[in-house]
Amino acid sequence: xxxxxxxxxxxxxxxxxxxxxxxxxxxxxxxxxxxxxxxxxxxxxxxxxxxxxxxxxxxxxxxxxxxxxxxxxxxxxxxxxxxxxxxxxxxxxxxxxxxxxxxxxxxxxxxxxxxxxxxxxxxxxxxxxxxxxxxxxxxxxxxxxxxxxxxxxxxxxxxxxxxxxxxxxxxxxxxxxxxxxxxxxxxxxxxxxxxxxxxxxxxxxxxxxxxxxxxxxxxxxxxxxxxxxxxxxxxxxxxxxxxxxxxxxxxxxxxxxxxxxxxxxxxxxxxxxxxxxxxxxxxxxxxxxxxxxxxxxxxxxxxxxxxxxxxxxxxxxxxxxxxxxxxxxxxxxxxxxxxxxxxxxxxxxxxxxxxxxxxxxxxxxxxxxxxxxxxxxxxxxxxxxxxxxxxxxxxxxxxxxxxxxxxxxxxxxxxxxxxxxxxxxxxxxxxxxxxxxxxxxxxxxxxxxxxxxxxxxxxxxxxxxxxxxxxxxxxxxxxxxxxxxxxxxxxxxxxxxxxxxxxxxxxxxxxxxxxxxxxxxxxxxxxxxxxxxxxxxxxxxxxxxxxxxxxxxxxxxxxxxxxxxxxxxxxxxxxxxxxxxxxxxxxxxxxxxxxxxxxxxxxxxxxxxxxxxxxxxxxxxxxxxxxxxxxxxxxxxxxxxxxxxxxxxxxxxxxxxxxxxxxxxxxxxxxxxxxxxxxxxxxxxxxxxxxxxxxxxxxxxxxxxxxxxxxxxxxxxxxxxxxxxxxxxxxxxxxxxxxxxxxxxx
Amino acid sequence: xxxxxxxxxxxxxxxxxxxxxxxxxxxxxxxxxxxxxxxxxxxxxxxxxxxxxxxxxxxxxxxxxxxxxxxxxxxxxxxxxxxxxxxxxxxxxxxxxxxxxxxxxxxxxxxxxxxxxxxxxxxxxxxxxxxxxxxxxxxxxxxxxxxxxxxxxx
Numbered sequence: 001x002x003x004x005x006x007x008x009x010x011x012x013x014x015x016x017x018x019x020x021x022x023x024x025x026x027x028x029x030x031x032x033x034x035x036x037x038x039x040x041x042x043x044x045x046x047x048x049x050x051x052x053x054x055x056x057x058x059x060x061x062x063x064x065x066x067x068x069x070x071x072x073x074x075x076x077x078x079x080x081x082x083x084x085x086x087x088x089x090x091x092x093x094x095x096x097x098x099x100x101x102x103x104x105x106x107x108x109x110x111x112x113x114x115x116x117x118x119x120x121x122x123x124x125x126x127x128x129x130x131x132x133x134x135x136x137x138x139x140x141x142x143x144x145x146x147x148x149x150x151x152x153x154x155x156x157x158x159x160x161x162x163x164x165x166x167x168x169x170x171x172x173x174x175x176x177x178x179x180x181x182x183x184x185x186x187x188x189x190x191x192x193x194x195x196x197x198x199x200x201x202x203x204x205x206x207x208x209x210x211x212x213x214x215x216x217x218x219x220x221x222x223x224x225x226x227x228x229x230x231x232x233x234x235x236x237x238x239x240x241x242x243x244x245x246x247x248x249x250x251x252x253x254x255x256x257x258x259x260x261x262x263x264x265x266x267x268x269x270x271x272x273x274x275x276x277x278x279x280x281x282x283x284x285x286x287x288x289x290x291x292x293x294x295x296x297x298x299x300x301x302x303x304x305x306x307x308x309x310x311x312x313x314x315x316x317x318x319x320x321x322x323x324x325x326x327x328x329x330x331x332x333x334x335x336x337x338x339x340x341x342x343x344x345x346x347x348x349x350x351x352x353x354x355x356x357x358x359x360x361x362x363x364x365x366x367x368x369x370x371x372x373x374x375x376x377x378x379x380x381x382x383x384x385x386x387x388x389x390x391x392x393x394x395x396x397x398x399x400x401x402x403x404x405x406x407x408x409x410x411x412x413x414x415x416x417x418x419x420x421x422x423x424x425x426x427x428x429x430x431x432x433x434x435x436x437x438x439x440x441x442x443x444x445x446x447x448x449x450x451x452x453x454x455x456x457x458x459x460x461x462x463x464x465x466x467x468x469x470x471x472x473x474x475x476x477x478x479x480x481x482x483x484x485x486x487x488x489x490x491x492x493x494x495x496x497x498x499x500x501x502x503x504x505x506x507x508x509x510x511x512x513x514x515x516x517x518x519x520x521x522x523x524x525x526x527x528x529x530x531x532x533x534x535x536x537x538x539x540x541x542x543x544x545x546x547x548x549x550x551x552x553x554x555x556x557x558x559x560x561x562x563x564x565x566x567x568x569x570x571x572x573x574x575x576x577x578x579x580x581x582x583x584x585x586x587x588x589x590x591x592x593x594x595x596x597x598x599x600x601x602x603x604x605x606x607x608x609x610x611x612x613x614x615x616x617x618x619x620x621x622x623x624x625x626x627x628x629x630x631x632x633x634x635x636x637x638x639x640x641x642x643x644x645x646x647x648x649x650x651x652x653x654x655x656x657x658x659x660x661x662x663x664x665x666x667x668x669x670x671x672x673x674x675x676x677x678x679x680x681x682x683x684x685x686x687x688x689x690x691x692x693x694x695x696x697x698x699x700x701x702x703x704x705x706x707x708x709x710x711x712x713x714x715x716x717x718x719x720x721x722x723x724x725x726x727x728x729x730x731x732x733x734x735x736x737x738x739x740x741x742x743x744x745x746x
Numbered sequence: 747x748x749x750x751x752x753x754x755x756x757x758x759x760x761x762x763x764x765x766x767x768x769x770x771x772x773x774x775x776x777x778x779x780x781x782x783x784x785x786x787x788x789x790x791x792x793x794x795x796x797x798x799x800x801x802x803x804x805x806x807x808x809x810x811x812x813x814x815x816x817x818x819x820x821x822x823x824x825x826x827x828x829x830x831x832x833x834x835x836x837x838x839x840x841x842x843x844x845x846x847x848x849x850x851x852x853x854x855x856x857x858x859x860x861x862x863x864x865x866x867x868x869x870x871x872x873x874x875x876x877x878x879x880x881x882x883x884x885x886x887x888x889x890x891x892x893x894x895x896x897x898x899x900x
Contacts, residue, residue: 067843068841068842068843068844068880069842070842226839228836228839229839229841231841231844232835232836232839232840232841233825233828233836234825234844235841235844235847236828236832236835236836236840236841236844236847236851237780237819237820237822237823237824237825237828237832238778238779238780238781238818238819238820238848239780239820239824239825240844241779242782242845244779244782244783245779247777247779253774278763279762279763295774296762296766296770296774296775297770297773297774297783298766298767298769298770298774299763299766299770301786367879368843368845368879369782369784369790369792369843369845369846369877369878369879369880370782370784370843370845371783371784416843416844417843418782418843418844418845419843419845419879419880420843421879448783450786451784451785451786451787647839651839651842651882651885654881654884655842655880655881655882656881657881658880658881658883659879659880659881662879680785680786680787680789681784681785681787681789681790681877682787682789686877686879687881687883688873688874688875688876688877688878688883689869689870689873689874689876689883689886689887690870690871690873690874692881692883692884694884695884
């Protein structure tokens with residue numbers, strides 16, 4: 001059994017009861033300390049949900065999942081800072097699904113307000129929403145919220161753990177607590193007596209202390225420094241355990257083959273051809289698809305392919321053109337939102353130059369490097385589950401529901417995630433594993449999807465169309481009217497995750513457009529929606545991954561129509577509106593030596609998107625190399641308020657940009673005959689070593705509040721590249737992916 | 747019918763059909779899970795191992811076609827005794843999600859064995875088949891250069 005398995009309790013009823021009771025529990029429930037889901041054995045102590053001590057030392061339990069963003073390292077650093085443990089002694093584990101690990105920062109960001117202009121009053125309102133998040137027990141790694149959520153909580157957990165250890169030492173030694181100090185994982189008495197935390201653990205667990213104050217930032221040793229990541233040794237030696245690497249005695253290997261016409265059922269199937277193959281043991285009916293259990297994953301793949309299946313049709317239009325037409329029809333409906341509506345976009349401005357443009361962005365797959373998988377063991381009265389999950393509580397609850405179990409009968413271990421990007425917020429792969437394992441009680445079954453199954457059964461970043469009108473006069477933008485049509489992602493997610501209907505303006509649909517810090521006097525952003533059954537999901541930076549491109553591309557067009565340098569044009573609109581945003585543009589201007597002029601054969605584009613509380617600007621340089629276009633260089637500046645680990649923030653900014661550029665160049669999911677046409681990396685490629693730009697990153701810390709880093713690097717990358725291509729070729733890229741219009745180097 | 751394989755210096759008898767790819771022999775039969783499944787069509791490089799020192803995509807090599815000694819990431823070094831190239835990876839803090847890194851390291855190790863001091867262009871050419879969705883390429887490049895220096899100093 002895994003380590004976290006032994007120290008995580010099996011009963012998490014408190015969280016479930018809170019959901020059932022809803023707000024009826026109200027203030028009473030919200031103000032209760034969360035029950036500690038960790039169980040200590042002899043000589044161990046779970047001082048709080050985040051700090052576990054045994055005879056080997058201290059383990060920091062992280063409420064968020066490590067999917068590459070370095071979250072375990074930084075969360076551990078926050079706790080270790082207050083706890084006085086040496087970095088080489090820090091160990092981390094993922095927390096089990098539990099109410100104690102709710103994400104306090106996520107729901108606050110879902111409010112339909114412009115984050116950059118949030119007043120203290122609105123921050124207060126968000127705090128109330130955060131309490132609702134606690135009631136719902138949403139244990140989510142997403143929305144670039146982990147640091148915002150963890151900054152105080154992990155430090156407070158470390159500080160209070162240290163305080164209890166001091167108190168325990170004080171009792172044991174009979175020396176006043178204020179005479180004791182802590183260092184390197186030990187309490188030290190004035191006479192030099194050293195008591196290791198491990199020796200004090202059991203007694204400390206029984207000690208109650210008031211929350212001590214947090215350390216002054218001037219004394220920080222870990223926070224703000226680039227710490228050696230805690231996952232590196234395991235990840236370079238092949239010993240890091242991803243979901244797909246879980247191995248249990250007697251384990252079987254399985255795969256699924258679901259209806260490629262998404263949402264369609266299965267009329268009939270014949271398992272016989274599969275059962276004739278070597279190693280195939282079982283074929284299971286999953287209703288809208290089948291699973292094959294075998295002695296080896298590859299033999300399961302062969303078996304799944306051999307099953308003859310008669311599929312039903314999909315509920316949605318089968319062809320891509322019809323899907324586009326459905327989005328277009330949305331423009332003729334009442335708008336779902338007008339979250340920005342400043343001045344009067346319909347009032348004529350005498351002497352202004354008007355322009356219009358339409359943009360299109362496609363569906364996108366997440367394409368995590370590790371294909372979807374989960375491992376499950378059904379014991380008759382319980383389920384044990386191992387997988388990489390961005391919402392372990394949802395995985396637990398949905399697996400329990402699928403098998404008719406109580407959530408308390410499901411134990412889940414979160415492994416490393418071989419990429420998340422929002423795909424592993426969904427729990428379909430875990431539920432399949434649970435259903436399949438139920439067919440083999442007592443036998444652990446690992447269910448691994450083929451890459452093709454993974455790409456063709458994703459929850460896709462929705463396609464969208466943007467229609468923009470604008471006007472410029474005397475070198476300034478005087479009007480911008482953006483209409484964004486697409487599919488209701490928030491409603492689909494609310495129904496799928498929480499079982500609740502979603503009403504009202506969908507902020508996600510227009511984020512990255514309505515909330516940009518530009519002072520345009522007449523400025524409207526409206527969202528229009530068309531319903532769909534196509535599975536939609538959160539794709540790194542979510543709505544901003546769409547709207548960053550639409551909105552900033554049009555800003556660039558306005559700048560050119562105004563006869564202005566596109567960087568100066570943006571700065572003029574931004575300076576009085578939000579200084580940290582303007583600072584990012586100035587930083588990329590200075591880093592790149594931006595002059596607004598480029599030699600023949602070179603193009604440069606600038607772009608800016610404010611997303612997840614973080615302004616981010618990018619300059620991208622492209623070069624014509626004998627007809628092929630290379631993305632040669634890039635400059636990124638962001639302002640995260642406080643960079644808790646600069647090397648990790650830098651990696652996230654570059655990685656976020658690469659994820660966006662890969663999509664901008666090559667990414668599209670299209671439908672034909674009701675099926676996704678792309679299936680693997682040859683038709684859904686990404687940037688590689690030889691096509692990655694040389695990049696410099698500047699991290700600014702002038703913003704008032706700490707903000708996230710995982711997603712904000714993605715949105716501006718796409719318009720920055722398109723704007724650079726315009727500079728190089730004179731052709732305006734209004735549709736992604738760019739490979740269809742431009743001869744990009746591959 | 748059992749097939750005999752030499753993997754990381756040890757001999758294994760494998761009782762699987764001839765056409766099972768080496769990748770799935772390593773992962774599901776031998777239990778060496780450091781070698782990763784990414785695409786199954788030699789398009790991502792996550793499954794890269796060495797056969798007689800040559801970097802190959804193990805998802806494309808059938809069990810019966812394995813022509814020599816196999817080395818996987820586990821055979822390169824361990825957390826307590828890392829190979830120099832693995833040390834260089836840690837030093838440069840390369841890995842994000844880490845899933846592709848076994849393949850990246852095996853590919854780079856084969857490059858360095860043949861070209862001890864590769865240019866950026868040579869790195870580009872050798873590493874073009876190894877996909878990373880997190881975007882760790884600049885640090886991979888830095889780690890290859892760093893490993894090259896370490897190996898030449900040694």
